[in-house]
Amino acid sequence: MSTDTSDATASRVRRPSVTDVAKLAAVSVGTVSNVLNRPDRVAAATRERVLTAIDDLGFVRNASARQLRSGEITTIGAVVLDIANPFFTEIARGIEDRLAQDDLTLMLASSDENPDREARYLRLFAEHGVRGVLATPSHGSIDALLALRDKGIPVVLLDHTSPVPELSSVAVDDVSGGSLAIEHLLDLGHRRIGFINGPLTLRQCIDRRDGVLQALDQRGLDPDEVLIEVSVDNLNADAGDVATQRLLARDDRPTAIFCVNDLTALGSLRALREGQVAVPEAMAVVGYDDVSFASMLSTPLTSVRQPTHTLGWTAADILLRTGLDDVEQVTFTPELIVRGSSAI
Numbered sequence: 001m002s003t004d005t006s007d008a009t010a011s012r013v014r015r016p017s018v019t020d021v022a023k024l025a026a027v028s029v030g031t032v033s034n035v036l037n038r039p040d041r042v043a044a045a046t047r048e049r050v051l052t053a054i055d056d057l058g059f060v061r062n063a064s065a066r067q068l069r070s071g072e073i074t075t076i077g078a079v080v081l082d083i084a085n086p087f088f089t090e091i092a093r094g095i096e097d098r099l100a101q102d103d104l105t106l107m108l109a110s111s112d113e114n115p116d117r118e119a120r121y122l123r124l125f126a127e128h129g130v131r132g133v134l135a136t137p138s139h140g141s142i143d144a145l146l147a148l149r150d151k152g153i154p155v156v157l158l159d160h161t162s163p164v165p166e167l168s169s170v171a172v173d174d175v176s177g178g179s180l181a182i183e184h185l186l187d188l189g190h191r192r193i194g195f196i197n198g199p200l201t202l203r204q205c206i207d208r209r210d211g212v213l214q215a216l217d218q219r220g221l222d223p224d225e226v227l228i229e230v231s232v233d234n235l236n237a238d239a240g241d242v243a244t245q246r247l248l249a250r251d252d253r254p255t256a257i258f259c260v261n262d263l264t265a266l267g268s269l270r271a272l273r274e275g276q277v278a279v280p281e282a283m284a285v286v287g288y289d290d291v292s293f294a295s296m297l298s299t300p301l302t303s304v305r306q307p308t309h310t311l312g313w314t315a316a317d318i319l320l321r322t323g324l325d326d327v328e329q330v331t332f333t334p335e336l337i338v339r340g341s342s343a344i
Contacts, residue, residue, distance in 0.1 A: 016057040025053035075105045076319065077125035078134040079118055080158065081202075083110040085235070085263055086291035087308055088136075091159065094312025095134065102320060104131070111138045113202070113234070119144050126153060132319040134158045139201040142167065149324065156319045159311060160203055162329050168322060169329045170315040174204050177304040177334035178211020178258075179218075181286045184302070184336055185256045186219055188284060188343065194247040194254040195229045196240055196264050208260055208288065228254055232264065240267025248275055256284040256342070262291045262303055269299065269341065284342040300339035307332050 022029045027050060034041045035050040042050070053059075076099055080088040088110075096106050107130065111118035118138045122145070125133055132154040135145055145155045145167065155167055162169035185193055195212055198205040209229075216223050230246055232239035240259055244267065247253055259265035265287030269279065277283050279299050287294060290305035310332065318328045 016059040018059075020057055021050065021053045021059050024057060025050045074103065075107050075128065075130045076132055076134065076316065077107045077109070077121070077128070077130040078158065079109045079111050079121045079125075080136045081111055081113050081138060082235070083108065085261070086293065087261065087263075087289040087306070090291065090308035091312035091315075094309035094314075095316045096312075097309070098313045098316035098320070104320075111136075113138045113199070115139045115141065122148060126151065132156070132323070134315050134319060136160055137203070152324065154319055154323045156315045158315045161331065165327065168318050168327050170311055170318065170332075171330070172306045172311070172332045172334050174207035174334070175211040175214065177288060177306075178208035179215040180211075180334065180336040181208075181258045181288065181304050182212045182215040184338065184342065185258065185284060185286060186215070186221075188256070190254070190256040190284060191221075191226055192252065192254040192256075193227055194244075194257040195227055196243045196247075196257060196259045196268065197229055197231050198235045198260050198264075199231070199233060205260055212258065228252075235261050236263050237267035237270065240264030241271045242267075244268040244271035245275070248272075248277065255282070256286070258286045258288075260288055262287040262289045262294055262301065265301055265303070265341075266293070266297075269297065269301070280340065280342050286342050290337050294337075295339065297341075299341050302339045302342040303337055305335045305337045 018029050018032050022032045027046060031042060031046065032050055035047050039047055078092065078095055080091065082088060092108055099106055107125065109121040111121065115138050122133065126148060130153065133148055134156050136158045137160055142163065149155050149166065157167055157169035159171055160169060161171045182193065197209055200206055212227065213223055216226055228247060230243040232243050240263065244257065247257065257268055259268055265285055268285055272279055272283055279285055285301065287301050287303040290303040294301040294303045314330055322328060
């Protein structure tokens, strides 16, 4: 009895095949194939009968098999640091909008800033035979991406400048962005500034830190006297919350905080609210990325804006236009968006 039930269940969930469609429509498998791929070759009445059978069975064509037969690859792989971060979500939308113009599909993965996880996804992309790969390297290493390129898979670095001439890249001048944030706080009169930074294995954190130090140097200020740097392992709100609590516990606590991204700034604002520290009167806060929620907070967040959608769109466009033949390295200039978290 149990065996019969199991067989019936298996039958119910079995995916309808082309053969099933052909039997129901009383045509050959070749005719079904023509309806799917060359409908103009099939008489209208026969075509209608096949389409009705497809609808009745709930048949879904196997795109992977079709790609293998035709040699047409329609999938692009992308691996970013953290899909949960709205910055990368907005980049992914830009990628999808560009791919949609060519009827292509995005396979998106998150490395969680883990190089082993990143390598596994890159391997899976290669095994699936993707048309190309967009990637934000998790720990600055591009060896695995160069290996993909050597196998004939085009690669574009995403939100990351290319350290080699062989790879195309799309990035933002984060050194300039770090300087913009600190210059803004210095212009407001702050001379004790907390800097919540992420791992220095990430290019973005290194460059934004360099921009901070350059801005202080250009003003003739000693970083040891002005800057209190707190490093966090993860670029999320919880890390920003904990880092801000550490800054508030200091005897020489700062009057302003620059956060390396908007998620850590969100956590910083939460810690300040819970600590009953008025923003911006008692503590100014500046983030980085200008993601969608930045302007919607109860105290709108001042942030260094990156052109997120354009980053994704441009990276995908370069991948599709150049392939392996040409290299394009594009760098965008960030913009400071001043809101209520830093200026009254």
